Amino acid sequence: MQTRISHITYYVDLKSLYIQFLGCNLHCPWCIRKLTPWDHHLDKETLVGIKFQGLLTIEEFKEVINGVKELEDAVLGGEEPTIDPSLPLIIRILREHNVNIRLLTNAYEISTELLNELVMCASCEVVVSLKSLNPEVYRRYVGGELNTVLRNIEKLIGRGIKVIFETVLIPGINGPAEVEEIARYISTITDKPTLIIDPLVPIPDTPWRRPTNEEIAEAARRASKYVNVVMHERGRPSRVVVLYPRVSVKTN
Ligand code: SF4
Incomplete structure (x- = not known):
């Protein structure tokens, strides 16, 4: 069975996999994948040598996983994992x-x-990227209907699945006031509301700039009135290696 997995990295010190899927059902203009299709934590030399080698089959995915000696965590992301019909099976294997x-x-x-599958998975956590609570922003920029997302969030929470949230701080479109609105909304639908705030990484030829430190602090302060706030860039550092595609090693 074919998956949509195009790329897998391993965070050595965290004993953690990052499994990346290719393709998305939305088209946010600020999507960080426009900068690189590869894990952006990789060093420049690795990024130069890496080439697309096709999507993994389930058997190939199992081989990659079986080759990892110490494994505690796995992140499923990249573009959009849910467009892969084999995602429930991938979760079961993990x-x-x-x-x-x-x-x-x-x-x-x-x-x-x-x-x-998620209902049966006690060790699963779903991070929903909520772009905005403005239906017009969803329609115009994200390319979908906000209500569809809100209904699916209700379904996830209603089935007892652990859900936390993420949003991108984008001055002018999803600034501190809008992030506060998102925080207030999620505080009404979950018991332990958590919101990861990602400051925008600007994409060339788009009109949105990186938020200032003051805007980031303001968004965090306003959101923290309602939710536990996590700032994305404060992750623990780790050495990262590529498990797929296989990277050629120079011998001279
Ligand atoms: S939903 Fe995520 S992966 Fe898809 S276009 Fe938007 S930012 Fe990119």
Whole structure:
């Protein structure tokens, strides 16, 4: 069975996999994947040598996983994992390895099969990227209907699945006031509301700039009235290696 996995990296010090899927059902103009299709934590030399080698089959995915000696966590992300029909099976395989799983999703399409798999997965956490609470922003920029996302969030929470949220701080479109609105909304739908705030990384030829430190602090302060705030860039550092595609090693 074919997956949509195009890339897997391993964070040595964290014993964590980052499994990246190719393709998305939305088209945010600020999508960081426009900068590179590869894990942006990789060093420049690795990024130069890496080439697309096709999507993995389930068997190939299992081989990669079986080759990892120490494995505690796995992040499923990249573009949009939920567009992969084999995602429930991928989650099941990871569960068999007793891995903590974090699924990053825009929550635009959540199949019944995926919901059922997540319900059975005590070690799974879903991180929903909520771009905005403005339907017009969703329609115009993100390319979808906000209500579809909100309904899927309700479904996830209603089935008892652990859900936290992420949003991108974008001055002029999703600034501190809008982030506060998102925080207030999620505080009304979950018991332990958590919001990851990612400052925008500007994409060439788009009109949005990086937020200032003051704007980042203001967004965090306003959101923290309602939710536990996590700033994305404060992750623990780790050495990162590529497990797929295989990177050629220079011998001279
Ligand atoms: S939903 Fe995520 S992966 Fe898809 S276009 Fe938007 S930012 Fe990129």
